Amino acid sequence: MEAYPLLIIQWRPKVNELLETSIFCPYCGEQISVTIETMDESQEYIEDCQVCCRPITFDITVAFDGSSSLSIRAENDTM
Numbered sequence: 001m002e003a004y005p006l007l008i009i010q011w012r013p014k015v016n017e018l019l020e021t022s023i024f025c026p027y028c029g030e031q032i033s034v035t036i037e038t039m040d041e042s043q044e045y046i047e048d049c050q051v052c053c054r055p056i057t058f059d060i061t062v063a064f065d066g067s068s069s070l071s072i073r074a075e076n077d078t079m
């Protein structure tokens with residue numbers, strides 16, 4: 001099985017800003033568009049791929065300087 005690199009997106013959110021971005025599914029490799037609601041604390045949630053319907057883990061980390069980063073990984077990825 002082909003390994004996809006961890007995807008990291010960084011941005012500086014405004015309060016309650018909706019970030020529209022596109023990611024590549026870690027399972028099927030298709031590009032899908034997602035909307036992320038920015039919050040003031042780190043969060044992790046799962047959203048199904050729009051193409052292959054498998055669960056993708058979205059991991060949002062908020063740094064001290066207010067910048068956020070999003071990483072994508074497969075749900076069962078133990079890395």
Ligand SMILES: [Zn+2]
Pocket residue numbers: 025026027028029030049050051052053054
């Ligand atoms: Zn997929």
